[in-house]
Amino acid sequence: MPAAARIASPAHDSTAAPRDTALVLVNLGTPDAPTAPAVRRYLSEFLHDRRVVTLTRWLWWPLLHLVILPLRAAKVARKYASIWLPDAADGAHDGGSPLAVHTQRLAQAVQRELPQLRVVAAMRYGQPALAQTLQVLRAQGVARVLALPLYPQYSTSTTASVGDVLAGATGLQTRMVEDYHAQADWIEAVAASIRSHRAEHGAGAHLLFSFHGLPQRFVDAGDPYARQCEASARAIAQRLGLADDAWTLSYQSRFGRERWLEPATRDTLAALAQRGVREVDVVAPGFAVDCLETLEEVAMMLAEDFAARGGRLRYIPCLNDRPAHAHALAAIAQRALDEWQG
Numbered sequence: 001m002p003a004a005a006r007i008a009s010p011a012h013d014s015t016a017a018p019r020d021t022a023l024v025l026v027n028l029g030t031p032d033a034p035t036a037p038a039v040r041r042y043l044s045e046f047l048h049d050r051r052v053v054t055l056t057r058w059l060w061w062p063l064l065h066l067v068i069l070p071l072r073a074a075k076v077a078r079k080y081a082s083i084w085l086p087d088a089a090d091g092a093h094d095g096g097s098p099l100a101v102h103t104q105r106l107a108q109a110v111q112r113e114l115p116q117l118r119v120v121a122a123m124r125y126g127q128p129a130l131a132q133t134l135q136v137l138r139a140q141g142v143a144r145v146l147a148l149p150l151y152p153q154y155s156t157s158t159t160a161s162v163g164d165v166l167a168g169a170t171g172l173q174t175r176m177v178e179d180y181h182a183q184a185d186w187i188e189a190v191a192a193s194i195r196s197h198r199a200e201h202g203a204g205a206h207l208l209f210s211f212h213g214l215p216q217r218f219v220d221a222g223d224p225y226a227r228q229c230e231a232s233a234r235a236i237a238q239r240l241g242l243a244d245d246a247w248t249l250s251y252q253s254r255f256g257r258e259r260w261l262e263p264a265t266r267d268t269l270a271a272l273a274q275r276g277v278r279e280v281d282v283v284a285p286g287f288a289v290d291c292l293e294t295l296e297e298v299a300m301m302l303a304e305d306f307a308a309r310g311g312r313l314r315y316i317p318c319l320n321d322r323p324a325h326a327h328a329l330a331a332i333a334q335r336a337l338d339e340w341q342g
C-alpha cells in the first residue's frame, strides 16, 4: 500500500463522527522492503538522528556513509528477509515488515477501544512518517494530538526523539505520554501473556527479560531507561509470583563498539547454560510489537545458540494487537487526555 494511503485511510473514514482530537501511536519505524537500498534509506535516516548517535558530525558522517551503511545494509536486509510477513492469500491484509504490520493492527485495535477519537499509527523513521502524519491530521481539521510512543520505558534515544518531531509541528496542540513502564494494565497484560505461554508449554523454565540495550553513556547522563526496565521486570515478576532466582534481566541488540548496558542477553544465556539451566523462556517487554530484534535476534539466532549449548529457548511473543494490549494503551491514552482537559 502506498505510504500516503496508509496515512490517510484511518482519518478518511466517512462513517465516523467529526473528531478533532487524534491519538497517534508512534513506533520506531522499519524499512519498506527487505532489500539493501530500502534498508540503507531507513538506517540512514535513523542513524542521522542526533538523539541516537551523538558523535560529532565530522567523525560520524564519513564512518556512516563509507563504512556502516555500505556494509550493514546488505547484511541487515537478509535478516529482514528472514522475518518478512507475506500478504494474506485471500487479500484480507497486507504483509510487510512485522513492526509495521503489527503496529498498524495495534492501532486498529486501539481505535475499536476509543471510537470517539481518531487513532492512527506513525513511525519516527520511514513510513508513514510522523511529521507528515501530523500535517495530514491538521489538514483534516484535527486540533489536538496526543502522541503515545510505543516505548514502555523512556529513553532520550527513542521517546525524546518523538518529542522533537512534535515540537516542530505547527498549528496543532500536542502532548506526549512519556512512558508507561509501571502502568498496572500494561504490567498485567504482559504477565498474562507469560502465564498463558507457560500454561501451554510448562511453568518450570527460567524467565529471561530481554530489553533493547542502550549505550551506558546515556544512563550516566541521566537517562531513566535502565531504571525503568528494572522496575518493569520486577513488577511483572512479582505479578507472576516468581522467586528472585527464577528470572533475570538482560539487554540485547548492542550496536557499535562503546560500552552498552549490561549484562548482554547473549552472555546471560551462556551463563545460564553454564549453570545447567536447560529451559529458558525469553520475553521482551521493551518492545510493544514484534520486530527484527525479537523475531530474528532472539527467536532465531539466540535460540539457535542456546540449542547448541544443549538447552531450549522459547520466545514469548510481544503483546502485538492482543486485546489486553489495546485495552491497556487505550486506558493510558484516556488518562492522559483527561489530565490534559483538566
Ligand SMILES: C=CC1=C(C)c2cc3[nH]c(cc4nc(cc5[nH]c(cc1n2)c(C)c5CCC(=O)O)C(CCC(=O)O)=C4C)c(C)c3C=C
Pocket (backbone or CB within 6 Å): 028, 029, 030, 031, 043, 051, 052, 053, 072, 076, 097, 099, 151, 155, 157, 158, 212, 213, 214, 215, 255, 286, 287, 290, 291, 292, 293
Ligand atoms: C525499544 C527501545 C529501543 C531503544 C532504547 C533503542 C536504542 C538504540 N537502537 C540503536 C540502533 C539500532 N536499532 C535498530 C532496530 C530497532 N531498535 C528498536 C528499539 C530501540 N532502539 C526497534 C524496535 C528496532 C527494530 C526495527 C525493525 O525494523 O524491526 C537498528 C536497525 C537494525 C540493525 O541495523 O541492526 C539499529 C541500527 C541505537 C544506536 C540505540 C541507542 C542509542
Ligand SMILES: [Fe+2]
Pocket (backbone or CB within 6 Å): 048, 061, 065
Ligand atoms: Fe549524511
Ligand SMILES: [Fe+2]
Pocket (backbone or CB within 6 Å): 212, 253
Ligand atoms: Fe534500536
